[in-house]
Amino acid sequence: MSDDAARLEAVVTQFRKAGINGALADCPVRGILDKISDKWSMLIVLELAPGAMRFNQIRRAIPDISQKMLTQTLKELQRDGLVSRTVFPTVPPAVEYELTELGVSLLRPFSILVEWADARYQQIERARSDFDAQAVA
Amino acid sequence: MSDDAARLEAVVTQFRKAGINGALADCPVRGILDKISDKWSMLIVLELAPGAMRFNQIRRAIPDISQKMLTQTLKELQRDGLVSRTVFPTVPPAVEYELTELGVSLLRPFSILVEWADARYQQIERARSDFDAQAVA
C-alpha cells in the first residue's frame, strides 16, 4: 500500500510536468492522454489488437463510426506511431492497418482501465440513480 | 503472453457489450470511459488523491480550469460516486471534496495509463515529427 502511495506521487508529478512554454496545459502526458481518450481511438486500437485489418473491415467492425471519423482517427493514430498503414498497389487498392509495437504496448494499460470500468460500472450506475433520486427530493 | 491474449479477448468482449437498446454506442464500459476521459475529471481525481480538498484549494491546484468547469466536473464526479461532497455549515461556508472508495479504486488503473504515457511520449513525439516530415516531402 505504501508502494501504491509512492507510485501515485510519481504519477501526480508526471501529470504536472510542464510543456515547452511551461504551461500546465502543455503537459506532454496530458496531451497523450487527450489523444487516446477521444471518441474512437481506443475502439480502433482494440479492433486492431488481433491483427491487421483493411479499411472497410474496420468500418464494419465499428458500425457506428462515420467514414470521415474512421479516416481521420486512423490518420492520427498513424501520425502518433500507434498504427502502421500499408498500401498494396492492386486494383482496386487494398490498404492494411496494423498496430505497431507502440500500439501493442498500449493494450495492457488500456485493458486494465476497461477491466476497471467493467467491474465498476454497475456501482456507478447505482450511484447515479441515488444521486438523481436525491436531487429530486 | 497467452495470458495477455486471453485477457485482451475478454476486454474486447466487454467493449462490445451493448447497452439497454442494444446499440454499440450504449456499451456501459464505453460510457464510463467517455466520462472519465473528459478534459478535467482525471486531473481532479489525481489532485484529490492525497486527501480531501476545498473548492478553491482545488482551483488553485489546477490553475487553468475555469470555475464553471470545476463546479460542473465535481458535480459529475459526485454523481458517478467517485467523489464525496461535505458541507460545513460555517460562515463563510466550507465545502470539502474527497475521493470515495470507488474514486480511490480508479487511481491504480489510471496511474498505469499515465505511466505508459510518460514512458512513451517522447517516442510518440518523434513519430509525429517523422510523419510530418514525410508528409511535406
Add this chain to the structure above:
DNA sequence: CAGCATCCGTACTGATACTG
C-alpha cells in the same frame, strides 16, 4: 467561500456528395 446563470466562440462530428 462556494457557487449559479448567461452569453458566445470554436471545435468536434456526422451526413452527403464526389474521386482515383
Add this chain to the structure above:
DNA sequence: CAGTATCAGTACGGATGCTG
C-alpha cells in the same frame, strides 16, 4: 476499395457578472 471535400448541427468550454 479507400478515400477527399464541404456543409451544417451540436456540445464543449471559457469569460463575465451575480448570489447566499
